[in-house]
Amino acid sequence: xxxxxFNGGALSPEKNNLRRRKFGALLHSxxxxxxxxxxxxxxxxxxxxxxxxxxxxxxxxxPWNHPSPFTKSPWIETVxxxxxxxNQYINFRKHGLIGSLVxxxxxxxxxxxxxxxxxxxxxxxxxxxxxxxKDFSGFKTNSGLVKAIVVLGDKIFTGHQDGKIRVWRFLxxxxxxxxxxxxxxxxxxxxxxxMNPKNYVEVRRNRNVPWVKHFDAVSSMSxxxxxxxxxxxxxxxxxxxxxxxxxxxxxxxxxxxxxxxxVVAAFDGLVFTGSADGxxxxxxxxxxxxxxxxxxxxxxxxxxxxxxSLAVNARAAVLYAGxxxxxxxxxxxxxxxxxxxxxxxGHKLAVLCLAVGGNLVLSGSADKSICxxxxxxxxxxxxxxxxxxxxxxxxxxxxxxxxxxxEKGDHQHWIVxxxxxxxxxxxxxxxxxxxxxxxxxxx
Numbered sequence: 001x002x003x004x005x006f007n008g009g010a011l012s013p014e015k016n017n018l019r020r021r022k023f024g025a026l027l028h029s030x031x032x033x034x035x036x037x038x039x040x041x042x043x044x045x046x047x048x049x050x051x052x053x054x055x056x057x058x059x060x061x062x063p064w065n066h067p068s069p070f071t072k073s074p075w076i077e078t079v080x081x082x083x084x085x086x087n088q089y090i091n092f093r094k095h096g097l098i099g100s101l102v103x104x105x106x107x108x109x110x111x112x113x114x115x116x117x118x119x120x121x122x123x124x125x126x127x128x129x130x131x132x133x134k135d136f137s138g139f140k141t142n143s144g145l146v147k148a149i150v151v152l153g154d155k156i157f158t159g160h161q162d163g164k165i166r167v168w169r170f171l172x173x174x175x176x177x178x179x180x181x182x183x184x185x186x187x188x189x190x191x192x193x194x195m196n197p198k199n200y201v202e203v204r205r206n207r208n209v210p211w212v213k214h215f216d217a218v219s220s221m222s223x224x225x226x227x228x229x230x231x232x233x234x235x236x237x238x239x240x241x242x243x244x245x246x247x248x249x250x251x252x253x254x255x256x257x258x259x260x261x262x263v264v265a266a267f268d269g270l271v272f273t274g275s276a277d278g279x280x281x282x283x284x285x286x287x288x289x290x291x292x293x294x295x296x297x298x299x300x301x302x303x304x305x306x307x308x309s310l311a312v313n314a315r316a317a318v319l320y321a322g323x324x325x326x327x328x329x330x331x332x333x334x335x336x337x338x339x340x341x342x343x344x345x346g347h348k349l350a351v352l353c354l355a356v357g358g359n360l361v362l363s364g365s366a367d368k369s370i371c372x373x374x375x376x377x378x379x380x381x382x383x384x385x386x387x388x389x390x391x392x393x394x395x396x397x398x399x400x401x402x403x404x405x406x407e408k409g410d411h412q413h414w415i416v417x418x419x420x421x422x423x424x425x426x427x428x429x430x431x432x433x434x435x436x437x438x439x440x441x442x443x
Contacts, residue, residue, distance in 0.1 A: 095434045097389055098415075101130055101425040108419030111398040112149035112156070117170075118398070118417055119156065120425055121146025127158060127168075129177065133427060137177040141166055150221045150230070152244065157184070157230060159218030165232060167247065184232070185212040186247045201252075203236060212249040214240065216259075224265040227285070231271055233260035239273055239283070241294060251294060255281060262310040267317050267333065270297070274307030280321045280329075282338065300331055300338060311354035311361060316375055320344075320361055322351030328363050332379055341379045346371035346386070349393075357399035357414040358432050360384075364394030370418055372430055384434045392422030402429060 101120070105128060110121035118130040123145040128138045141158065143166060148159035156168040156178070165184035171177055185193075193199040193210040200208040209215045216236035223230050223244075230242040239255040242248065256275035263273050271283045271294065280301040283294045301307070305325040312319055317333030318341070326347040331338040349366035356362075359375045370387040402413035412432035419425050 095385065095429060095431050097387070098427040098429055099133075101133065101135075101427065102423070103128060103135065104423060107392070107395070107421040107423055108425055109395050110146050110149045110158075111396045111417050111419045111425065112151045113398040113400040113415075113417060114151040115400075116403075117151075118425075119149050119151065120419060121149050121158065122423075127156075127178075130425075139168060139178040139180070141180075145217075147217055147219055148221045148232075150223055152223050152225070152230075155181075155244075157221055159221050159232060161217045163214035163216055163218060163234065163236070165214070165218055165221070165242075182247055184230070184242055184247055185249050189248060211252045212240075214238065219260060220262045220264075222263050222265045222271075224271075227269075229265070231263045231265055233263035233273055235259035237275075239263060239271075239294070253283075253294060255283075258306075261306065261308050264310045264312050264319075266312045266319065267314050272300075272310050272312070272319055274310045274321055276306040278303040278305055278307060278323075280307055280310070280319075298337060300340075301329060308350060308352055309354040311356045313356045313359065313361065313375060316359065318361075318375060318379075320354050320356070320363075322354050322363055324350040326351055326365065326367075328354065328361075328373075330361075330379075330381075342381075344371070344373055344381055346373070346383060352393060352395050353397045355397035355399045355416070357401075357416070357430070358412055360399075360414065360430060360432055362397055362399065362416060362430075364397050364418055366393040368393060368420075370394060370397070370416075370428075374432060374434075385430065387416075387418070387426075387428055389426055390418065390420040390422050390424070392420045394418050394420050 105126050106122035106124035108120055108122050112119045116132050120128045125142065125144065126138050126140050127146055129136045143160035143162050143164040145161035146158055147161060150157045154170045156170065158166045166180060167182040167184065168178050169181045171179055190210060190213060193212050199210050201211045202208050203215050214232065214234040214236055216234050218232055218234050220233040221230060228244050230244055232240045237254055237256050237258060237260060239253045239260060240249055241251040243250055255273050256277050256279060258275050258277035260273055260275050263271065265271050269284050272280060274280050279299055281299050282297040284297050285292060286295050288295065301321060305323045307321050307323050309322040310320065319331045319338065321329045326349055328344040328351055330341045332341045346363065347365040347367050351363050351365050353364040354361065361373050361375065363371045368388065368390045371383060372385040372387065373381045374384050375381055396419040398417040400415045402415050414430050416428040416430055417425055
């Protein structure tokens with residue numbers, strides 16, 4: 001892959017870390033560190049061509065932070081593609097690493113992309129905003145580690161380690177670009193519920209709290225745009241349903257026997273949850289005794305290993321579930337309900353995050369790699385890439401259409417953002433047209 005010029009600096013392929021380290025306690029032991037600062041002054045953020053060495057800058061001396069002795073780049077081409085009839089190798093040249101967004105603000109735990117804006121959440125109390133891959137602005141919260149970010153129009157929802165959900169509004173290209181406009185639940189709703197003892201639930205021995213508020217980390221959020229609902233999953237084992245128009249909590253469901261690690265609003269009115277208890281459950285909003293509630297439709301999976309992440313291909317009606325054993329299970333929509341499709345095996349350590357773009361599904365892992373799979377009719381999945389370059393476990397992924405290619409009429413190229421515990425966000429370009437790894441290896 002040839003170097004590219006960006007912002008006055010050369011973008012070159014980044015070094016690969018080939019060493020495999022033992023997986024630590026990632027699922028429940030995130031560091032618990034607990035305002036807008038739009039000026040990029042004193043920022044070290046840039047599109048960088050050099051990997052971040054977390055071993056020398058982080059106080060957390062985790063085993064995955066040690067630098068690698070290997071210097072070979074994963075993007076030094078081992079094949080010499082030439083143009084053929086279907087242009088597959090021309091598309092392959094557009095497939096790979098663009099560069100890194102680096103700012104020493106802590107481990108990256110959450111990402112959300114919206115148009116030309118990218119939001120990154122870390123354990124530094126800050127939500128950093130990037131525009132066109134440049135440091136744009138940011139805003140600060142006192143709620144600690146940012147575990148989940150969701151963007152809907154000009155509203156941004158952030159879920160935090162202390163159980164709070166903050167609501168922000170994008171103000172445009174003003175000096176103060178973002179303003180906090182509320183919390184979930186609202187202060188009024190919380191106080192109102194607190195007045196009635198019947199609204200309290202026991203969360204642990206000798207502790208009762210109002211049911212409208214999460215009392216443990218908010219691990220995941222998802223939006224049902226058509227219904228105007230926000231879903232939040234928490235380590236307090238609950239799934240909560242919020243009406244976006246008035247920020248009201250409509251339901252609180254004790255969904256699992258352990259922490260809810262992921263929630264995703266899907267197709268056909270379904271909502272899926274994945275938990276540290278090893279189960280994947282499907283829920284649907286239905287009329288029950290004159291009230292609209294979410295009811296359990298089916299438990300799709302029961303296993304010993306924790307479910308860490310979920311993702312949905314809405315167009316193909318496919319659900320993916322990543323787990324701590326390094327596997328990605330998937331289900332496909334059929335006439336009656338969901339039919340188990342199989343398992344994708346591409347990682348040696350836990351799958352920590354999933355994302356979907358078109359017919360591509362990406363899995364980020366504690367083994368520091370990202371597997372890219374292409375879904376095809378009949379439930380066939382082909383591995384088209386293994387993206388490497390991070391020096392820490394990959395905690396979050398976000399996918400956006402490649403707008404440069406869309407302007408040319410091509411809707412099958414995607415920009416991928418990967419956030420890691422190495423304190424960097426890497427930016428990749430991938431294509432649904434890319435040949436499979438097997439095809440590239442054939443003589």
